[in-house]
Amino acid sequence: MRLIALRLLVASSLLLGNAAAATRPHYGGNLRVMMSASGSLDPVELSGTVGGGNIARLLFDTLTTTDDRGITQAGLATSWQSDPENRNWQFSLRPGVGFSDGSPLTPESVAASLRTVNPTWHVAAGSDSVAIQVDPLNVDLPAVLALVRNSIVRREGGKLAGTGPFTVGEWLPGKRLALTAREDYWNGRAFLSSMDIDLGGNSQAVDFGRHHVVEITPEQARRVAGSRVSAPSELLALVFARTPASAMEGRLRGALSSSIDRKVIAEVILQSGAEPARGLLPGWLTGYDFLFSTDTNLASARQAVAETKQKPAWSLGYDANDPLARLVSERIALNASDAGIRLLPTPRADSDVRLVRLSLASLDPHIAIESWAASIGLVPPKFAGGSSEELYAAERVLLQTQQVIPLVHVKAAVAVAGVVNGWSNSRSGDWHLVDVWLGVEKP
Amino acid sequence: MCHGIPANSEDLAPLEDKFAEKIISVTGPGLLSLEVANHSSLNQAEVEAVQRGLITSLASFGGRVVNGDQAAAAVRISLSEDLKNYVWIAEIKQGAGEPSVAMISMPRLKLNISPLEGGSLVIRKTLVWSSQDQILDVAEIAGNPARAVVLYPEQITIYQSQGGKWQAEQSVPVAHSQPWPRDMRGRLAPRKDRLFDAYLPGAFCQSTSGLPFGVTCRQSDDPWPLAGEQFPLSGFFTPAKNYFTGALSPGIGGQRSLPAFYSAAVVPRTPAPLWLFAAVDGNLHLLDGTKDQSAILRWGSDIASIHSGCGSGWQVLASSPNGADDAVRAFEIRDREAVPATQPLALGGSVSALWTAFDGTSAIAVLHSREMGTYEAYRLTITCGQ
Numbered sequence: 001m002r003l004i005a006l007r008l009l010v011a012s013s014l015l016l017g018n019a020a021a022a023t024r025p026h027y028g029g030n031l032r033v034m035m036s037a038s039g040s041l042d043p044v045e046l047s048g049t050v051g052g053g054n055i056a057r058l059l060f061d062t063l064t065t066t067d068d069r070g071i072t073q074a075g076l077a078t079s080w081q082s083d084p085e086n087r088n089w090q091f092s093l094r095p096g097v098g099f100s101d102g103s104p105l106t107p108e109s110v111a112a113s114l115r116t117v118n119p120t121w122h123v124a125a126g127s128d129s130v131a132i133q134v135d136p137l138n139v140d141l142p143a144v145l146a147l148v149r150n151s152i153v154r155r156e157g158g159k160l161a162g163t164g165p166f167t168v169g170e171w172l173p174g175k176r177l178a179l180t181a182r183e184d185y186w187n188g189r190a191f192l193s194s195m196d197i198d199l200g201g202n203s204q205a206v207d208f209g210r211h212h213v214v215e216i217t218p219e220q221a222r223r224v225a226g227s228r229v230s231a232p233s234e235l236l237a238l239v240f241a242r243t244p245a246s247a248m249e250g251r252l253r254g255a256l257s258s259s260i261d262r263k264v265i266a267e268v269i270l271q272s273g274a275e276p277a278r279g280l281l282p283g284w285l286t287g288y289d290f291l292f293s294t295d296t297n298l299a300s301a302r303q304a305v306a307e308t309k310q311k312p313a314w315s316l317g318y319d320a321n322d323p324l325a326r327l328v329s330e331r332i333a334l335n336a337s338d339a340g341i342r343l344l345p346t347p348r349a350d351s352d353v354r355l356v357r358l359s360l361a362s363l364d365p366h367i368a369i370e371s372w373a374a375s376i377g378l379v380p381p382k383f384a385g386g387s388s389e390e391l392y393a394a395e396r397v398l399l400q401t402q403q404v405i406p407l408v409h410v411k412a413a414v415a416v417a418g419v420v421n422g423w424s425n426s427r428s429g430d431w432h433l434v435d436v437w438l439g440v441e442k443p
Numbered sequence: 444m445c446h447g448i449p450a451n452s453e454d455l456a457p458l459e460d461k462f463a464e465k466i467i468s469v470t471g472p473g474l475l476s477l478e479v480a481n482h483s484s485l486n487q488a489e490v491e492a493v494q495r496g497l498i499t500s501l502a503s504f505g506g507r508v509v510n511g512d513q514a515a516a517a518v519r520i521s522l523s524e525d526l527k528n529y530v531w532i533a534e535i536k537q538g539a540g541e542p543s544v545a546m547i548s549m550p551r552l553k554l555n556i557s558p559l560e561g562g563s564l565v566i567r568k569t570l571v572w573s574s575q576d577q578i579l580d581v582a583e584i585a586g587n588p589a590r591a592v593v594l595y596p597e598q599i600t601i602y603q604s605q606g607g608k609w610q611a612e613q614s615v616p617v618a619h620s621q622p623w624p625r626d627m628r629g630r631l632a633p634r635k636d637r638l639f640d641a642y643l644p645g646a647f648c649q650s651t652s653g654l655p656f657g658v659t660c661r662q663s664d665d666p667w668p669l670a671g672e673q674f675p676l677s678g679f680f681t682p683a684k685n686y687f688t689g690a691l692s693p694g695i696g697g698q699r700s701l702p703a704f705y706s707a708a709v710v711p712r713t714p715a716p717l718w719l720f721a722a723v724d725g726n727l728h729l730l731d732g733t734k735d736q737s738a739i740l741r742w743g744s745d746i747a748s749i750h751s752g753c754g755s756g757w758q759v760l761a762s763s764p765n766g767a768d769d770a771v772r773a774f775e776i777r778d779r780e781a782v783p784a785t786q787p788l789a790l791g792g793s794v795s796a797l798w799t800a801f802d803g804t805s806a807i808a809v810l811h812s813r814e815m816g817t818y819e820a821y822r823l824t825i826t827c828g829q
Binding site: 022023024025026027067068069070071096183184185186187188189190191284285286287288290291363365387388389392424427434435440 | 482483521523524525526527528529530532534544545546547548620622623624625626627683684685686705723725743744745762763764769793794813816
């Protein structure tokens, strides 16, 4: 057997390089990040995108959290209970937690924060807990409280304070965010000492000399070394402004869906940074997506158009600031024209149908679909339990409205320098920066 | 929390019964055809076992599986899964209408992991404990009945063996006034005059000696024992971080400190034992009471020693990465050279703790499986091989 020489040295005379051995996390260091712009630090505004959620979690905590398996865990609340109807809930608060402005976390501060975001809830402060009454009943309230928009925020004189692992050192909206680790963070000080977040947007050229972590587009992921991609989770979908006026219009919407070549969008336009969507929720989250069919069927689409004896023409709105959205819209218009449907892509907001991007708000599929339904103007489903059967039925109902046509599920991508350790690849694209640590940089 | 490993397709029997009942509630008793497709992480053998189990369960509810042309209902079953559950779906076609869908789900199970063998000496791992909650350390206490003490970040639980199963006997919360560090560590030390001591960052807990066991915890920076009871050396632990400060008690000869370190191992020598420390700066420090020498090794930050009786008698276990998961490998220290004594043993998760057991004959490794979200404590021993 080969000998491995220990190569004895004078103590402390030589430092190791960034060895590939499994080491425990190191404390200290400044992580430099580049990501898309954010003009606000309010979690309500940050909650619409994966990147926004990643910033919010550095500064704010929620009463509960959802782990990477979609299971609700304790956060600022240590335990909770409800009445048998799941209408009246009580959440016991973790003692000894403080906001970044020095004030303690109290039942009153938690109640005030939740009331601001959820005006229909009745939230009352107890001695060491908060009571929440929801109507209609909500079996998933603990998971709902894990949503970024329900972050506990102290709003005082136009300033925001959170209980999260970092505090704001400098904030230039849309440009730069500098953060410092809180030594007294209730869940253990972050390994990093500070973070410098450049909000300059996606970078076409990743430079690990300037940034340790760079948010990239899914199309870039295949070309960039050190890139990590999430499971396909963000939904790209067409959403009609109103319900179909007639059965015939419903058929035409079905024909539009059948005309779309989702594979081309996923594999060519997004360069395998997405997967064709069958249902609204991705299959890895539900296990049943194959029960829905969105296969391209141009013949049946043409037949449906021919049978309706109409030449449908709809305007298709897309976000003018999103180059990908324009490309996808143009491709869909091309597919639709092959079926005899006229779609006119436009950056205008008042279109007949819109191309939307919906980020996965929760790894609890029941919460995720409620959140998506609400955000596109559909009636959010209500669940009596947490079964797959109930979830499937709810998703089926939403698709049967023919107001939403799922297109593809897009992966979130990020480039991570080799010196960054402890990076965990979340399925939803969330970054767990509080667990990240910096190794020794190679010369 | 759960312990032990739910192992194989036998554990799926209750799901098979419920699923069969649902299917028959749609088709009614009678003849049906069955087609099974696997979209889950179950392997082929497990799928076949599930199919056999389903046929038996369907029969118990009055459904007989026959060829398609004889069947009154065609049942296509998809064995699928979501993030946390097996999701089994039956598409049931009767007549010309749309198929009905029946669905059932059950939490996914953890399957057995086989140890890798090789080399003249062999590391063996034996599962001691499995939990959804983070485990810091586990100690097995021999006796009648046998007991196991499990150290969690927020509690210490004593289990008693009853009829081959572990029953929780007592659970005591660990009081602490400061937040725990993110990379939480803790150590159990079985004692002769009481059941155990427990060391946590900035806290110390002690059990009582007699039944029923009581545990008291207090804020403390008492040094933690670094190896088994044969080598009574302790190190002071940094309360808010994940490493030892480097201050030793009572010291090794005249040496009372070294750079901060994550873990230690000891190898008996004449005239004095040789101590190895995996330092925070990445170096390995070797102290024998007269000199501190540092070495570069591509070892991980967790090391432990085992008195196996094989080879030179003592080996040092060191963690290292092995693809997505961590591995451990045993080395013998000969004239300050590390000689690989075993093949690396892939552990099937990341090592969150590796401690020399108190009797010195084994080590306890705690693994965290990110995929399953579980913590598993294994006893690692070294056998002499063939």
